[in-house]
Amino acid sequence: MKLKDIIKTLVLAGSVLLLTPAAADIPASSEAKHPDSSEDVSSIRQKELDMLREKYRLAYPKASEKEIETARIQLQLHQLKRVNESEVTGKNLLKNGTVSQQEARKLGSMARALAAAAVQEKQCVQQLNLFLDYLFTQNVIEGIPAFRYSNYSDVRNVPADFLSALPVCDRQRKMRLIAAVKHLVEAEKMYLSAEKIREQVNSDYIYNVTPHLFVCALHNPDNKLAARDLSAFSHFLSACTQYSPSGQDVLKPDGTGFHHNSHYNGYMYAYKTWVEYMGKLKGTSFRIKKDAYQRMRKAIVSLYLMAVRSDSDKNRIFGNSMAGRHPFYGTEVAFSQDLFETLIEVGGDIDGVPYDPELASWYNYFYKTKKYADAPEVNADGYYQFNFSPAGVYRKDNWVAVMRCPTTVFWGGEIYSRQNRFGRYQSHGTLEVLYEGGLVPSGYPADKEKKDGGWDWNMMPGGNDTDRFDQKSSTTNFSGGIGTFLWNGMRLRNRTAGYGTEG
Numbered sequence: 237m238k239l240k241d242i243i244k245t246l247v248l249a250g251s252v253l254l255l256t257p258a259a260a261d262i263p264a265s266s267e268a269k270h271p272d273s274s275e276d277v278s279s280i281r282q283k284e285l286d287m288l289r290e291k292y293r294l295a296y297p298k299a300s301e302k303e304i305e306t307a308r309i310q311l312q313l314h315q316l317k318r319v320n321e322s323e324v325t326g327k328n329l330l331k332n333g334t335v336s337q338q339e340a341r342k343l344g345s346m347a348r349a350l351a352a353a354a355v356q357e358k359q360c361v362q363q364l365n366l367f368l369d370y371l372f373t374q375n376v377i378e379g380i381p382a383f384r385y386s387n388y389s390d391v392r393n394v395p396a397d398f399l400s401a402l403p404v405c406d407r408q409r410k411m412r413l414i415a416a417v418k419h420l421v422e423a424e425k426m427y428l429s430a431e432k433i434r435e436q437v438n439s440d441y442i443y444n445v446t447p448h449l450f451v452c453a454l455h456n457p458d459n460k461l462a463a464r465d466l467s468a469f470s471h472f473l474s475a476c477t478q479y480s481p482s483g484q485d486v487l488k489p490d491g492t493g494f495h496h497n498s499h500y501n502g503y504m505y506a507y508k509t510w511v512e513y514m515g516k517l518k519g520t521s522f523r524i525k526k527d528a529y530q531r532m533r534k535a536i537v538s539l540y541l542m543a544v545r546s547d548s549d550k551n552r553i554f555g556n557s558m559a560g561r562h563p564f565y566g567t568e569v570a571f572s573q574d575l576f577e578t579l580i581e582v583g584g585d586i587d588g589v590p591y592d593p594e595l596a597s598w599y600n601y602f603y604k605t606k607k608y609a610d611a612p613e614v615n616a617d618g619y620y621q622f623n624f625s626p627a628g629v630y631r632k633d634n635w636v637a638v639m640r641c642p643t644t645v646f647w648g649g650e651i652y653s654r655q656n657r658f659g660r661y662q663s664h665g666t667l668e669v670l671y672e673g674g675l676v677p678s679g680y681p682a683d684k685e686k687k688d689g690g691w692d693w694n695m696m697p698g699g700n701d702t703d704r705f706d707q708k709s710s711t712t713n714f715s716g717g718i719g720t721f722l723w724n725g726m727r728l729r730n731r732t733a734g735y736g737t738e739g
Contacts, residue, residue: 284520297400299352307349324370340380344397351401377416385440395448407457426468433475439485439506474528488624491538498646499625502560505570515578518585544672547604551674555638557663561650634672
């Protein structure tokens with residue numbers, strides 16, 4: 237073969253490699269383009285931005301009369317004086333370059349209240365502009381310390397209060413306000429490489445901050461920056477689905493979801509926000525990556541496989557051994573039928589079809605329906621192992637058997653000073669058999685008063701013995717489930733030698 241033919245073959249081979257599914261995955265070194273990039277918005281993306289802005293309009297701010305009156309009084313106390321069109325002087329809010337969390341709450345509430353007043357009376361727009369320019373002049377929003385992602389009140393409400401003023405801001409103030417809030421919610425994370433996102437992914441951040449990132453990206457009046465930020469937002473949603481190392485958040489190869497360094501179904505309400513915003517991007521070039529969808533699909537199916545079936549979102553419970561520090565009142569799957577349908581459509585959009593038939597089949601099974609009539613029928617009876625949990629799950633007809641144990645690394649029961657204080661034997665290998673219909677058919681306490689303290693903390697309801705170790709085992713690390721199938725039926729027993737599960 238001639239040299240030029242060899243070169244031609246190599247080039248063609250390289251081209252083919254670029255089209256393989258593996259190449260479509262998120263490369264570890266991939267990064268979203270930084271906002272400093274100078275790239276025109278295509279006509280297609282401009283239409284997509286217009287469509288998304290119309291579909292997900294900003295809601296007008298709301299505030300009570302008392303909140304508005306309080307905000308006006310506070311405005312006077314700040315002694316504001318306009319210097320020019322963009323600068324306003326007044327009381328110095330920064331101490332050593334920062335403001336307290338308490339002050340941040342007040343300022344966010346003021347912004348929302350003054351914006352609500354501006355919606356009601358046009359003359360109040362001047363008061364809002366005066367206040368915002370005052371914050372911008374001192375870089376006050378940038379001076380708010382980064383929130384703890386687990387501080388569900390502040391991390392959700394304070395940025396939302398500031399952003400609520402966007403509908404009544406002019407273009408310039410919109411851009412300044414969005415830039416300030418992006419700094420507050422650490423939006424630069426969207427522009428990290430996939431590898432770095434994998435190392436930093438946090439379910440609380442996904443649950444609490446994702447809505448702010450979407451608003452800041454979509455509603456930036458600078459179309460170029462909006463398109464770049466929305467692309468970065470999509471990159472972030474996709475990159476967060478990567479399987480994380482060790483006990484880090486969130487997704488694992490077996491489909492389990494981690495938080496607080498262990499498998500924790502109770503905290504996987506983060507899936508709700510995650511899937512909701514994946515759904516908002518479908519039908520556009522900003523859609524998530526296919527491999528990201530496949531990982532999320534596996535996570536949702538795995539979560540449902542651990543629980544009994546139901547024809548609605550009610551009474552879909554999983555084992556108490558998976559409830560973390562919320563025994564009995566934290567055993568319902570924290571996902572919804574509507575979001576399940578959204579995810580089915582996300583998968584279909586990626587493949588260019590109305591819906592993903594594979595996930596539709598699981599939906600029909602889990603919700604006891606034939607909504608997706610053309611989807612193949614699924615019979616999920618059988619044994620499933622979740623080695624990262626570690627847990628073994630056996631499904632049959634209208635019941636699910638679950639056995640879970642801790643290791644020296646992964647805890648079995650989470651204990652806080654005021655929550656689940658004595659739940660140390662919550663997940664020590666007791667076989668739980670769950671029946672459809674809620675807690676009562678499974679022999680678990682259902683009354684609100686009894687959920688906190690109505691059971692023998694040394695033994696699971698229905699159990700007859702306990703191996704007394706605390707939240708983690710001291711020496712043993714048998715992690716995983718092994719299926720054993722017998723002619724005379726199914727057998728599940730505790731593997732006492734290694735504190736694992738065997739079925």
